[in-house]
Amino acid sequence: MNSPVDNGLASDNRRLLLRLALSALVMFGFGFLLVPFYEKICEATGINNVLRPEAEAGARFAADAPLNSQVDASRSILVQFDANLHDLPWRFQPVQRSVSVHPGQLVHVEYEVTNTRAEPITGQAVPSYGPQLAGQYFRKLDCFCFAQQTLAPGERRIMPVVFVVDPALPSDVNTITLSYTFFELKGRSAASSAGGRAS
Amino acid sequence: MTDAPRRAGFLATMRAVLWSFFGVRRRQAYIDDAGSLNPLAVVVAGVLAGAVFVIVLVLIVQWVIGVAAA
C-alpha cells in the first residue's frame, strides 16, 4: 500500500472512506430525524396523537376546517370518555361517561379533577383515541390537554372539552373513546418537559 | 475493470435495479450490468425504485381496505 504506484489508490480509498463515514453520520442524524418524521406521519394518519400542545389547542381545526360544517344527522357516533392517572394522587373522571353525537355537531363535555393531597401538585394531560384512526377526525376546539394544571391542596376543578367529530369519519367507525392520562410534572419547567420535542 | 467502462443510461440502470427487485438475472445481462453501471446511479435508482415500491404497496393496501369497507 505504501509503494509509490499506489498513491492514486490511497487517495481513492480516502475519498471513499470520507463518503462512507459521512453517510454513517447522516444516518445517525436520520435516526433523530425519525422523531419529527414519525410525528408528521402520526399527525397525517391520526395513528397516535403526539402533537405539540399548540397544534392540539384547536389551531389546526380553525385553520383547515370551517366550523359551520354540515351536521350529518343520519349517523350517530357514541363517544366515550375515559380518564387515567399516572402515579398522581388526584381524582380524575369525566362528568359524563359517554354521549351520542352526530358528526359535525359541536359538543361540550366536562372532566372533573380533584387534588386529594395536602400540597399543590402540577400535572399535565395527554389525549389518546380508540380506535387510533379516529384521532384525525376528532377536532378539539377547547381542551385542557398539554397545558400544565396546578391544583392547590384539595382543589376541585371542572375542565371543559369542546369538540366536533368530522363528518368525514369512515362509515364503519361508530364508537370512539377519548381517553386522557394525567401525568405529574415534578418540578419541571415547561421547556424541559417538552425537551424531547424540541430536538 | 481494466477496460474503460461504458456508462449505462438511466433506463439500463433502472432495468438492472428492477431485475434485482425480482431477484433473478441472466448471467450475460449481469456481466453487461457489472461492466457498464455506475454504482452511484445504481444507488439512486435503487432508492427511487424502493420509493416506487412502497408507494405501489400503499396504493394496493388502500384499495384493499376500500374494497373490504364497501
Next chain:
Amino acid sequence: MAAVTPDQLHGHHAPGGVMRWLTTTNHKDIGTMYMIFSFIMFLSGGVLALTIRAELFKPGLQVVQPEFFNQLTTMHGLIMVFGAIMPAFVGFANWMIPLMIGASDMAFARMNNWSFWLLPPAAILLIGSFFAPGGATAAGWTLYAPLSVQMGMGMDMAIFAIHIMGVSSIMGAINIVVTVLNMRAPGMTMMKMPLFCWTWLITAYLLIAVMPVLAGAVTMILADRHFGTSFFNAAGGGDPVMYQHIFWFFGHPEVYIMILPAFGIVSQIIPTFSRKPLFGYASMVYATASIAILSFAVWAHHMFATGMPAAGQLFFMYATMLIAVPTGVKVFNWVATMWRGSLSFEPPMLWATGFIFVFTMGGFTGLICAIAPIDIQVQDTYYVVAHFHYVLVAGSLFALFAGAYYWLPKWTGHMPSEFLGKLHFWCSIVFFNITFFPMHFLGLAGMPRRIPDYALQFADFNAIASVGAFGFGLSQLIFIVVVVKCIRGGERAAARSWESAEGLEWTVPSPAPYHTFEEAPVVR
C-alpha cells in the same frame, strides 16, 4: 487459529509478544483475533443460555430469581448478536476478502486494528454491567422504552457498549466496502468476485445505513434517562412506540446483516463439494440486493401487537411476504447447484447442507409469522424464539462453522479432523433440533417468552428443550478440540485444500503466508 508461525515473521519488523497483537495491522492477525474474540463471546453467551435453560428445566423457581433471569435473557441476546455473530463474520471478512480478491491487505490497515480493539472494552463494559448496582439491564435485548428507562446503571453501561460496538462495526464495514471496491486485483471484475465478497459488500452497506440509527435510538434512551427529555415518554409528548419503530428500522436490516454473509459462505462451499459451478450466480447477487432493499420496508412486522391501523398491518404484511421470494430463490439455487453434481460430504459440506435444511425450516416459520393475524397470536411466544433461533443459530452459526471447517486448512496449514468435524456436526444438529423444535409447540400452545416460570402444561417440552440445550452447548466444545488439534498439527494441507475449490485464496500456500499478494495477481 493462529495462522502464523514465527519463522514467517522473519524480515518483517513486527514487534513480538503482546505488542505484536496490540499493534498488528495485518488482516490475517486481525481476522484471527476477531474470531477468537467472537468464540469467547459465543461461549459466554452460551453459559447464560444454559443458565436460562436450567431454570426452565421444570416449573417453579429453582436456580435464579426473576430479576436475574431477565438480565440473563437480555444479556444472552446482546452478547450473541453484537459480541458473537457479528464480529465472527467481520473476522471471516478480514481473513478472506483480501485473499479472495487478490489484495495485499484491507484498505485501511490501522483503522482495522482500531475496529477490533474497540471490541474488548465494549465486551468488558457489557459483561461488567452484571456487577453494577442493580445488575445488568433486564429490558430485553430490544431495550424497549419505557422499561429500559426504569433500569439501573447496568443500562447505561450497555448503551455505551452498544455505542462502541456500533462504531467498531461501522469502521469494519467501511473498510470492507473500500477494500472490495478499490483493492481488487487486475482482472478481478465485480462479476467475477466470489459471492462471499458480494454478500459482504451489501451487508457492509446495510451496516453503514442502520448501525447509526441504533446508536441514535439508544442515545435517545440515554437522554430520556438522564437529561430530562421525553422522546419516549407520553407525559412530555413522546411515544413509547416510536422507540420500537426506530429500533426495528435498525433491527430488521440487522437480521439480514447476520444472515447475508452466511449466504455468501454457503454459496462458496456448495459448488466446491458439488464439483459444479454455482447455479444462477447472477440471480444470487440480485436476490441478495433485493433482500437488502426490501429489508428496509418491513420493520413494523415486529410490532403487529402494538396496534397499528389495518392499513399499516396490511402494508407490512405484504412487504414481509414478498421477502420470502428472493430468499426462496437462494434456497432453490443451492439445491439446483447440488442437483446432478458429484457430491461429497466433508465437514464443510455437511455443515452447509445442514444450514440449508434448518435455515429453510426457519424460513417456513418466518413465512407463517409474516401473516399478521397468526403473528399476533404467536408474537412474544416461544414460537418466535424457535423461529429466530432456527434462523440465527442454524442459519448464521452453522454457516460460520461451515466456513471455519472450509478455511481452517488455509488458516492453519493442516486439515481439520474429519471424524471430529462430523461428530461436531451431527451432535450439533441433533441437539439443536431437540432444543428448539419443541419450542414451536410451546409457543403455539401459549407459552410467552422471557418468563422464568411457566404453567404446568408446558413442563415436558421445556424439560426436553433444556436437555437438548445442554447437549448443544457441550457439543460446541468439540470445536475447540478440532481447532487446537488443527493448529498443532495433522495432515498437511495443500494450497488447494479441497479437490475442486475455486478462487484466489486457494492459489496461495496453506497456511497463508503472513503477507500475500504483495504483487497483485492477474486474474485470467
Next chain:
Amino acid sequence: MGRAGRIAALCLASSVSLAHAEPHARYNLQQPVTGIAEQINDMHTLMLVICLFIFVGVFGVMFWAVFNHRKSKGAVAAHFHENTAVEIAWTIIPVLILLGMAWPATKTVIAMKDTSNPDITVKATGYQWKWGYDYLQGEGEGIRFLSALSTPREQIEGSAPKGDAYLLEVDHPLVVPVGKKIRMLLTANDVIHSWWVPAFGVKQDAIPGFIRDAWFRADKEGVYRGNCAELCGRDHGFMPIVVQVLSAEKYAAWVAEQKAKAAATVSAAPPAEADSAPPAAPDKG
C-alpha cells in the same frame, strides 16, 4: 377459507385431533372460542399444509441429490449453471402462492380491527405487575377491580405442590357474558404490557399514555387463561389474565353482586383512602 381449513385439518388429522382431545393445547394453537381465533387457526393449518408441500418438494429434490448424486457412487458433475426460465418460474410460483395466503389474512386483519358497535366496553390497565379492569359502558358499567396472580408463593418456590392452574390463576378474573361483543381498551400505567388471551385470538399491547382497542365475542362459556406477553420487568411471568365467560343470567347476577359490594365499600371507607391505594383503586369515590 373454511373449506381449505377443513381439508388442511384432514391432512393433519392426527396432530390436530390430538390437540383438541386434551384440556390444554400441546402441539397446536389453543382451541379457539371466538370467530377470529377460529380464522387464525384455519389460516395456520392452511399455512402448515402449504409449507409441508414446499418442504417435501424442495427437500425431496435436495435429498435425492444428496443420496444419488454422490461422488462415491460415481456421479459425474453436470455443468449447467443457469436456466432463466426455471428461475423465473420459481419466482413467479411463490408469488402466486403468497397471493393465495394474503387474501384470507387480509380479511382477518380487517375483521380484527372492527371494534364498532360493542355491547360492553372494558378498559384493562397494565400495572407492574397486575391488571386493572374498568367496565366503561354496557351492562356492568362502573365496576372496577384489580386482578393479580393468586398462586401462592410456596407453590412457586416449590415448598408446596403446584395446583392445576399454576401461574394461570388470579384473585378477580375478568367476567364477561357469552355471545356479546366485548371491546377492550388497553392502556398501561408504567411500562408496556400486552393483554393476551390465546383462545380469543386477542393480543394487544397496553402502552402507557395511550389507549389501543381490540375486541372479542366469546362463543362458549368457560374460563380462558392467558399471560402478559410483553416483557415488563421483574414479575412479567407472574401477571396472568383470566377471563370467565358466563351466561347472560349468571353475568347479570355477578354484576348485581359487584354493585352491592361497591356500594358497601363506598359507604364504609372514607374517600381520602383513595390516594394511598394503588393507582387503580376507585378514584370514582
